[in-house]
Amino acid sequence: HADLALYQAKNCGRNALQFFNHHLKHKVTLELQLEEELRQALISDGGLLLHYQPILDLRSGDVTKLEALLRWQHPRLGLLSPDRFLGIAEANGFITELDAWVLRRACADLAGLVAQGHAELRVAVNCSALDLSHDDLPSIVATALEGAGLRPQNLELEVTENALMSSVNQALGLLQRIRELGVSISIDDFGTGYSSLAYLKRLPLDTLKIDRSFLFDIPGSEADGEIVHAIIGMAHILRLQVVAEGVESAEQLAFLRGLGCDFIQGYLFSRPLPLEQLADFLAGPDAS
Ligand code: C2E
Numbered sequence: 314h315a316d317l318a319l320y321q322a323k324n325c326g327r328n329a330l331q332f333f334n335h336h337l338k339h340k341v342t343l344e345l346q347l348e349e350e351l352r353q354a355l356i357s358d359g360g361l362l363l364h365y366q367p368i369l370d371l372r373s374g375d376v377t378k379l380e381a382l383l384r385w386q387h388p389r390l391g392l393l394s395p396d397r398f399l400g401i402a403e404a405n406g407f408i409t410e411l412d413a414w415v416l417r418r419a420c421a422d423l424a425g426l427v428a429q430g431h432a433e434l435r436v437a438v439n440c441s442a443l444d445l446s447h448d449d450l451p452s453i454v455a456t457a458l459e460g461a462g463l464r465p466q467n468l469e470l471e472v473t474e475n476a477l478m479s480s481v482n483q484a485l486g487l488l489q490r491i492r493e494l495g496v497s498i499s500i501d502d503f504g505t506g507y508s509s510l511a512y513l514k515r516l517p518l519d520t521l522k523i524d525r526s527f528l529f530d531i532p533g534s535e536a537d538g539e540i541v542h543a544i545i546g547m548a549h550i551l552r553l554q555v556v557a558e559g560v561e562s563a564e565q566l567a568f569l570r571g572l573g574c575d576f577i578q579g580y581l582f583s584r585p586l587p588l589e590q591l592a593d594f595l596a597g598p599d600a601s
């Protein structure tokens with residue numbers, strides 16, 4: 314719409330220019346309002362919620378991990394996915410508060426699942442790149458664990474490859490402190506960044522998540538297949554477990570199994586679920 318407005322403005326002179334300005338103002342006002350509403354949702358603990366996507370261990374056939382994915386139930390706009398609002402929190406300096414809220418909620422929810430008998434289940438929580446510039450990230454993590462009474466073995470942090478590589482030395486120190494707590498670390502969206510083997514070797518990592526862009530054309534694309542093959546091989550040499558993200562077809566699953574991939578996550582197995590549905594999913598088919 315903005316492009317169209319600009320075009321009209323250029324071609325039709327003054328009236329159109331006013332229209333364009335009006336359009337921009339409207340857009341800015343909308344973003345400001347969303348920002349304010351997001352801050353309120355965070356402060357009042359109303360409207361933000363987590364969905365959990367089960368991650369399947371291909372060897373045991375069990376769900377051993379979940380990924381916590383943030384949602385915002387907006388009063389007028391409906392259920393918003395993170396791509397719609399994370400940027401607002403990042404641009405306005407409260408992404409780390411938002412991620413701390415996610416950590417607390419995920420730890421509390423997982424403590425509930427542990428109490429229901431899922432003692433070894435682990436929840437993976439996403440970190441924004443900006444979180445890695447906060448020296449107190451380890452204490453935020455420790456506080457969330459303590460508050461929920463959750464063991465560190467039940468928690469994993471996901472950090473994107475790009476976030477890690479943008480300031481390797483800072484990230485290295487922080488992640489080491491977090492890992493000393495007993496929390497695992499995974500490198501997310503792997504293959505989309507530019508990490509070198511030297512860094513991968515140095516970073517305290519447990520799991521590597523292959524970005525789903527490499528899976529789109531599998532089994533069709535031989536090149537993508539070879540890349541996935543190579544990533545899995547390299548990860549295993551570095552003693553990292555591998556999660557393939559965005560698995561949508563039985564063919565992709567068969568291919569990944571053949572390559573010795575450790576875990577899969579994707580719509581084929583399960584979409585991200587609200588907590589109540591997740592409990593049913595974990596209880597299995599005989600429970601209902
Ligand atoms: P991500 O960490 O790469 O998370 C995986 C995304 O892929 C999720 O999107 C998930 O719903 C989607 N997905 C899972 N399986 C499939 C599949 O089979 N096919 C397709 N097409 N998509 C699949 P979602 O929930 O919209 O999250 C988008 C991104 O937002 C995440 O990407 C993550 O980077 C970020 N994010 C989510 N929650 C948080 C959070 O609490 N904090 C921060 N900082 N970022 C978050």
Ligand code: CA
Pocket residue numbers: 380439471501
């Ligand atoms: Ca993730």
Ligand code: CA
Pocket residue numbers: 501502522524558
């Ligand atoms: Ca990812």
Ligand code: CA
Pocket residue numbers: 502
């Ligand atoms: Ca992603």
